[in-house]
Amino acid sequence: MARRAEAERNDRALLEAAREVIAVDGAHTSVASIAARAGVGIGSLYRRYSSKTALFQHLVELALDEWTEIAEQGLADEDPWNGLVHYISTSVRTGSLAPLAGMVTFTDEMTEKNTRSDKAFEALIDRAHRAGVLRRDVTAVDVLLLVEQLSKSPLIEHLQQQGRADMLDAARNAQRRVVAIAVAGLRPGDQPLPGEEPTMDLFTQRWSTS
Amino acid sequence: MARRAEAERNDRALLEAAREVIAVDGAHTSVASIAARAGVGIGSLYRRYSSKTALFQHLVELALDEWTEIAEQGLADEDPWNGLVHYISTSVRTGSLAPLAGMVTFTDEMTEKNTRSDKAFEALIDRAHRAGVLRRDVTAVDVLLLVEQLSKSPLIEHLQQQGRADMLDAARNAQRRVVAIAVAGLRPGDQPLPGEEPTMDLFTQRWSTS
DNA sequence: CGCTTGCGGAGCGATACGCTCCGGTCGTAA
DNA sequence: TTACGACCGGAGCGTATCGCTCCGCAAGCG
Numbered sequence: 297m298a299r300r301a302e303a304e305r306n307d308r309a310l311l312e313a314a315r316e317v318i319a320v321d322g323a324h325t326s327v328a329s330i331a332a333r334a335g336v337g338i339g340s341l342y343r344r345y346s347s348k349t350a351l352f353q354h355l356v357e358l359a360l361d362e363w364t365e366i367a368e369q370g371l372a373d374e375d376p377w378n379g380l381v382h383y384i385s386t387s388v389r390t391g392s393l394a395p396l397a398g399m400v401t402f403t404d405e406m407t408e409k410n411t412r413s414d415k416a417f418e419a420l421i422d423r424a425h426r427a428g429v430l431r432r433d434v435t436a437v438d439v440l441l442l443v444e445q446l447s448k449s450p451l452i453e454h455l456q457q458q459g460r461a462d463m464l465d466a467a468r469n470a471q472r473r474v475v476a477i478a479v480a481g482l483r484p485g486d487q488p489l490p491g492e493e494p495t496m497d498l499f500t501q502r503w504s505t506s
Numbered sequence: 507m508a509r510r511a512e513a514e515r516n517d518r519a520l521l522e523a524a525r526e527v528i529a530v531d532g533a534h535t536s537v538a539s540i541a542a543r544a545g546v547g548i549g550s551l552y553r554r555y556s557s558k559t560a561l562f563q564h565l566v567e568l569a570l571d572e573w574t575e576i577a578e579q580g581l582a583d584e585d586p587w588n589g590l591v592h593y594i595s596t597s598v599r600t601g602s603l604a605p606l607a608g609m610v611t612f613t614d615e616m617t618e619k620n621t622r623s624d625k626a627f628e629a630l631i632d633r634a635h636r637a638g639v640l641r642r643d644v645t646a647v648d649v650l651l652l653v654e655q656l657s658k659s660p661l662i663e664h665l666q667q668q669g670r671a672d673m674l675d676a677a678r679n680a681q682r683r684v685v686a687i688a689v690a691g692l693r694p695g696d697q698p699l700p701g702e703e704p705t706m707d708l709f710t711q712r713w714s715t716s
Numbered sequence: 717c718g719c720t721t722g723c724g725g726a727g728c729g730a731t732a733c734g735c736t737c738c739g740g741t742c743g744t745a746a
Numbered sequence: 747t748t749a750c751g752a753c754c755g756g757a758g759c760g761t762a763t764c765g766c767t768c769c770g771c772a773a774g775c776g
Contacts, residue, residue, distance in 0.1 A: 303753080324534065326733060328756095337755030342735065394660045398668070434687065441661065442684050450604045450654055454712050458608070463708065470704035474652050477644065477699065481691030489687065494680035498673065502664050513722075536764060538725095547724035548766080558765065 307344055309334040314355055319391035320453045323352070323399055353400045356503075359393050360409040366390075367416035376427040380420055381479060384443055388475055392447035397502035410500070431484045437494045439482070446475050517554055519544040524565055529601035530663045533562070533609055563610045566713075569603050570619040576600075577626035586637040590630055591689060594653055598685055602657035607712035620710070641694045647704040649692070656685050 313334035317325045327348050331338045345351040366386050370379035402410075417436060424430035452467045523544035527535045537558050541551045555561040576596050580589035612620070627646060634640035662677045 306754095322532070327735080328733085331755090338735080339737085339755055340753080343753080348734065392660070394664070397664055437680065438683055438687065441680055442687060444660055445656060445658075445684055448655075448658065448660065450602070450658065451651060451708065451712070454604070454607055460711070463711065466704060466708055469701040470647065470651055470708055472701055473648055473699045473704065474655055476697070477648065477652060477691040478688040479691065480695050480697060481687040481689065483695070485690050485693070487686070487690060489683045491679040491682055494676060494683065498661065498676055498680055501670070501673065502661075516723095537766080538764085541724095549724055549768085550722080552766065553722075 303344075306334070306336050306340055309336065310341060310344065310351070311355060311358065314351060315391055315393070318355075318393065318395055319448070320456050323395040327351075349399055352396050356393055356396055356400045357406060357409075360406060360413055362390070363387070364409065364413040364416050367413060367420055370420045371416065371423070376420075376424045377429040380424045380430065380439075380482075383417065383420055384439070384446075384479060385475060387443045388446045392444055394444055394447075394502070400503070402503050410503075414496070428484065430482055431489075433489045433493075434482055435493050437496055437499055438489075440499055441494070442478060442482075446478060513554075516544070516546050516550055519546065520551060520554065520561070521565060521568065524561060525601055525603070528565075528603065528605055529658070530666050533605040537561075559609055562606050566603055566606055566610045567616060567619075570616060570623055572600070573597070574619065574623040574626050577623065577630055580630050581626065581633070586630075586634045587639040590634045590640065590649075590692075593627065593630055594649070594656075594689060595685060597653045598656045602654055604654055604657075604712070610713070612713050620713075624706070638694065640692055641699075643699045643703075644692055645703045647706055647709055648699075650709055651704070652688060652692075656688060 310330065314330045317330050317333050321329065327341060328338060330351075331341045334341075341351070345354065366383055369386075370383040373379035373382060414436075417440070421430065421436045421439060425432060449467070449471050452464065452471060455461075455463050455467055520540065524540045527540050527543050531539070537551060538548060540561075541548045544551075551561070555564065576593055579596075580593040583589035583592060624646075627650070631640065631646045631649060635642060659677070659681050662674065662681060665671075665674050665677055
C-alpha cells in the first residue's frame with residue numbers, strides 16, 4: 297500500500313521535526329509547530345500519537361537506543377581518543393532531549409536501556425583513561441554534563457527562530473570551534489579540577505517518574 | 507523617607523529576581539513569577555516599569571555596564587591568564603541575558619556601551635595572546651560564545667524548577683568542573699581549531715533592532 | 717486624625733495552547 | 747470510469763495562562 301509508506305515517512309518526519317523544534321524552543325513548543333516543521337497536518341500527528349506527551353515519550357525511547365549505538369560506534373574505533381571524540385561530537389550534533397525531563401515516565405524497559413547506554417559509555421571513558429589520553433580527574437558524569445552543556449547553542453537557536461538562514465553556516469562553524477575548545481580541555485593537563493567528583497544520580501534523577 | 511528606601515530595595519530585588527528567573531525559564535517567563543521571586547506584588551513591578559519589555563530593557567542596560575566592569579577587573583589582574591579566567595568564571599556565574607535578544611531595542615547609548623565593553627574584553631584577549639597563555643587560534647568571539655554556552659546549565663535549571671534544593675550544591679560543583687574543563691581547552695595546544703575564525707557580527711546581530 | 721504615598725493581588729480581556737472532528741483527496745479494485 | 751474507503755490537512759472548541767489595570771488597604775507624616 298502506498299498509503300502505508302506515506303504514513304511511515306510522515307512518522308519519521310514527525311520524530312525528526314520534534315527533535316529539531318524541541319532543541320530550539322524547548323518542551324514548551326506547540327504541537328502545531330512540530331507538525332508544521334514536519335510538513336504534515338496536526339490531524340496526522342494525533343492519528344499516530346495519542347497526545348503530545350506520548351510523542352515525547354516515543355522520542356526518548358528512540359534516543360536511548362541511539363545513545364547506546366553512538367557509544368558502541370565509539371568503542372568500534374580502535375583509537376580510544378577518537379572514539380571518545382566521536383561520541384561527544386555526534387551527541388552534540390543530534391541535540392539534547394533534556395527539556396523533556398519531567399514530561400516522560402520511565403518504564404522498566406527504558407531504565408534497562410538506560411543502563412545499557414551508561415555501560416557502553418563508561419567503557420568508552422575507561423578505555424580512554426587507561427590509554428592515558430583523558431585526564432584522570434575527569435569522570436564519566438563530567439563528560440555527560442559537558443556534552444549536555446554543548447548540545448544547546450543559543451546562537452544557532454536564535455538564528456533559526458529569526459529565519460536568518462544566511463548566518464547559519466557561520467554559526468555552526470563557530471559552534472564546532474567551541475566544541476573543539478572544550479574537548480581539548482579533556483586532554484591530560486596540569487591544573488586539577490575543582491571540587492569533588494560528581495555522582496551519576498545528578499544526571500539520572502531528572503528522568504525519574506514525577 | 508523610609509518609603510523611598512523600600513522602593514529602592516524593591517527595585518533591586520526585582521532586577522535580581524528577573525535575572526534569576528530569566529536564566530531558568532527564559533524570556534517567556536511571566537511577570538508574576540518575577541514579582542513573586544522578588545517578594546513584591548505585581549503592582550509594584552508595574553509602578554516602576556511601564557511594561558515587561560521595559561524591565562527587560564533596563565536589565566540589558568545594566569548588564570552592558572557590568573560586562574565592561576568585569577573585563578576591566580580582569581585587566582586589573584597583573585596575570586593575563588588569571589584575568590581572563592576571572593572574566594569567564596564571573597560572566598558564567600552571573601548568567602546570560604541571551605534569551606532577551608529580540609525583545610529589547612538598542613539605543614545609541616547602548617551600542618556605545620557595547621563597544622566599550624567589547625574593547626575592554628578584546629584587550630583582555632590580546633594581552634593573553636601576547637603572553638602566550640591563550641592558544642593563538644582562539645579569537646575573542648570564540649571565547650564569548652564559549653562563555654554564553656557555559657552560562658546556561660540545564661541541570662541547575664531543572665533542579666531549581668523542581669525545587670530540589672538538596673542537590674543544588676552538588677550540581678553547582680559539577681558545573682564548576684565543566685567550566686574548568688572548557689577553560690583548560692583554551693591553553694595553547696597541539697590540535698588546531700576547525701573552520702575559519704568567526705566574525706563579531708555573529709554575536710552582535712542578535713541585539714539589533716527587530 | 718485626615719492625608720498622602722506606596723503596597724499587594726483579584727480580575728479583565730486577549731492570546732495561545734492541546735486536541736477533536738470533519739470535509740476533501742487520492743490510491744485501489746471492479 | 748467509477749465507487750469506495752483510508753488517510754490527509756486544518757478550522758475551531760474549550761481551557762489555561764498571560765500582560766496589565768485598578769482598587770482597597772497599611773504605614774508614615776504633620
